[in-house]
Amino acid sequence: MKYLALVYNNPGAFEALSQAERDQLMSEAGVYIKEITESGELVGQGFALADPSAGRTVRVRNGVPAITDGPFAEAKEQLAGFYMLDAESLERATEIVTGDPAARLWGVEVRPVMDTAGVEM
Amino acid sequence: MTTQSQAVAEDLLRGLAPQVLGSLVRRYGHFDLSEDAVQEALVAAALQWPDEGIPENPRAWLTTVAARRLADELRSAEARRHREERAAAEAPRDEQVEPPTGSKDVGADEDDTLTLFFLCAHPALSPPSQLALTLRAVGGLTTAEIARAFLVPETTIAQRISRAKRNIKASHIPFSLPPERERAERLNVVLHVLYLIFNEGYTASSGPDLQRGELTSEAIRLTRKVRRSLPNDGEVAGLLALMLLTDARRPARTRPDGSLVPLEEQDRELWNASSIAEGVALVTDALARTPLGPYQLQAAVAAVHDEAARAQDTDWPQILALYELLERVSPNPMVTLNHAVALAIVRGAQAGLELLATLDNDPRVAEHHRLEAVRAHLLEMAGDRPAARAGYRRAARRTTSLPEQRYLDARADLLEDAGP
Numbered sequence: 001m002k003y004l005a006l007v008y009n010n011p012g013a014f015e016a017l018s019q020a021e022r023d024q025l026m027s028e029a030g031v032y033i034k035e036i037t038e039s040g041e042l043v044g045q046g047f048a049l050a051d052p053s054a055g056r057t058v059r060v061r062n063g064v065p066a067i068t069d070g071p072f073a074e075a076k077e078q079l080a081g082f083y084m085l086d087a088e089s090l091e092r093a094t095e096i097v098t099g100d101p102a103a104r105l106w107g108v109e110v111r112p113v114m115d116t117a118g119v120e121m
Numbered sequence: 122m123t124t125q126s127q128a129v130a131e132d133l134l135r136g137l138a139p140q141v142l143g144s145l146v147r148r149y150g151h152f153d154l155s156e157d158a159v160q161e162a163l164v165a166a167a168l169q170w171p172d173e174g175i176p177e178n179p180r181a182w183l184t185t186v187a188a189r190r191l192a193d194e195l196r197s198a199e200a201r202r203h204r205e206e207r208a209a210a211e212a213p214r215d216e217q218v219e220p221p222t223g224s225k226d227v228g229a230d231e232d233d234t235l236t237l238f239f240l241c242a243h244p245a246l247s248p249p250s251q252l253a254l255t256l257r258a259v260g261g262l263t264t265a266e267i268a269r270a271f272l273v274p275e276t277t278i279a280q281r282i283s284r285a286k287r288n289i290k291a292s293h294i295p296f297s298l299p300p301e302r303e304r305a306e307r308l309n310v311v312l313h314v315l316y317l318i319f320n321e322g323y324t325a326s327s328g329p330d331l332q333r334g335e336l337t338s339e340a341i342r343l344t345r346k347v348r349r350s351l352p353n354d355g356e357v358a359g360l361l362a363l364m365l366l367t368d369a370r371r372p373a374r375t376r377p378d379g380s381l382v383p384l385e386e387q388d389r390e391l392w393n394a395s396s397i398a399e400g401v402a403l404v405t406d407a408l409a410r411t412p413l414g415p416y417q418l419q420a421a422v423a424a425v426h427d428e429a430a431r432a433q434d435t436d437w438p439q440i441l442a443l444y445e446l447l448e449r450v451s452p453n454p455m456v457t458l459n460h461a462v463a464l465a466i467v468r469g470a471q472a473g474l475e476l477l478a479t480l481d482n483d484p485r486v487a488e489h490h491r492l493e494a495v496r497a498h499l500l501e502m503a504g505d506r507p508a509a510r511a512g513y514r515r516a517a518r519r520t521t522s523l524p525e526q527r528y529l530d531a532r533a534d535l536l537e538d539a540g541p
Contacts, residue, residue, distance in 0.1 A: 001521065037280060038280055038284060039247070039280070039284065040250065040280040040281030040284060041249075041277075042277070043274060043277055044274050044277075086271075086273050086277065088248065088249070112521045113521070114521055114523050114526070115324075115521055115522045116522075116523055116524070117522060117524065118324065118381060118520070118522030118525035118526075119323075119324055119381075119522070119525065120374050120375075120382055120384060120387075120528075121381070121383055121494055121495075121498070
């Protein structure tokens with residue numbers, strides 16, 4: 001079963017850390033990625049997203065695209081990065097993500113990915 | 122070369138893979154390095170044979186090429202070891218996988234293959250590693266083929282295989298059959314791994330990526346191999362029968378648009394008659410002369426379904442009796458779910474609903490979409506349309522399969538359209 005792990009934080013949360021805290025985060029993240037790579041549970045690689053203000057939102061209404069910069073909602077938590085897991089169960093996926101330093105500092109959402117196959121009933 | 126000669130070469134290679142690996146490990150030890158060497162020899166053969174023709178003695182060809190690779194690898198490992206000697210006390214020689222003393226040649230291939238099955242499904246390995254290693258070391262599939270079948274990148278499968286081999290090495294697991302007292306329990310793990318491989322393929326055969334469906338044929342092929350080594354084991358026969366009887370329905374279980382067809386609506390003309398005949402013969406024989414087990418009983422249920430010419434001809438009282446036995450032999454909530462359906466058909470929806478209610482506090486299924494789906498189905502049988510509709514919707518929200526969700530929403534819609 002595949003699960004998407006979504007890391008949320010406030011824009012600027014990383015910059016707000018002290019140098020020592022950042023170093024610690026980076027080294028913990030390295031260990032974490034190594035572990036779940038070696039267990040064969042990380043699918044592909046993880047991705048970090050640029051600051052939300054560097055992105056855009058597209059909405060097409062009546063065939064007319066409306067493009068806005070952002071999102072900018074500074075106070076709200078935004079998607080900061082994501083990675084895919086292939087784990088036996090939601091319990092196992094949850095257990096894995098508990099080891100993510102981002103879960104200690106901020107929050108990580110675990111969402112099952114819908115399968116394109118199924119069993120007849 | 123023609124794709125036919127490629128297919129012939131591929132079948133031959135997959136069949137020879139465990140034999141070549143077995144003889145290498147018995148001669149030189151080093152399961153992990155031997156497995157890599159055999160994999161390289163298989164790749165070399167897959168490239169050369171279709172063009173240059175299959176060698177006169179394909180097995181000897183593979184063994185020679187693999188042994189040469191292994192020797193190269195051992196030599197460079199030896200050289201590495203010498204370089205590292207000054208750094209630390211010499212590491213103990215790598216003898217984690219020892220060849221058994223006084224190795225015999227009569228029946229050795231069958232024993233080797235069986236030993237490989239036990240090794241790949243060793244309880245010290247995680248289930249995903251067991252699956253990947255079984256497919257590669259016994260099945261002769263490449264890492265890329267396994268990755269495609271499981272829809273994950275090749276590196277993920279490669280990690281699972283190398284982790285499994287590190288575990289085997291670190292746990293000092295010998296290359297020999299497990300001791301007699303552990304044999305039955307260990308065989309259960311082997312069969313479970315094969316069943317998981319089968320299910321992965323069977324489930325996927327409804328999806329857009331039909332390549333995954335190849336796993337069902339692979340699981341059947343491997344289970345036949347186990348049966349060749351253990352022809353008198355009733356559960357091995359039962360599992361093979363269950364796979365054949367389930368796989369027989371594969372052509373009828375999806376519509377061309379990929380949507381799922383429930384058993385009672387399937388076009389039975391499309392079912393594979395020869396698989397059914399083989400499966401029925403296997404399970405009948407096993408039930409008659411071996412101790413009862415869960416795979417045999419599940420195969421017997423599948424046989425009753427498969428032998429009914431029309432859905433309404435299904436012998437439900439017999440299916441009910443088989444589920445009652447199964448609940449005693451191997452109780453689990455999924456059995457109870459199916460038992461409840463049979464009970465509802467034979468004794469009425471209310472009886473089925475009462476049995477289902479016993480699962481409401483079972484943490485293993487309380488939140489599972491199948492519980493809600495079965496309940497909705499029984500509520501519909503009982504004529505409680507609003508409750509059935511709500512149940513189908515709840516099940517649709519809980520499933521993580523798109524075709525199942527589509528099916529469940531369609532059932533709910535039907536009840537919506539007809540009004541309460």
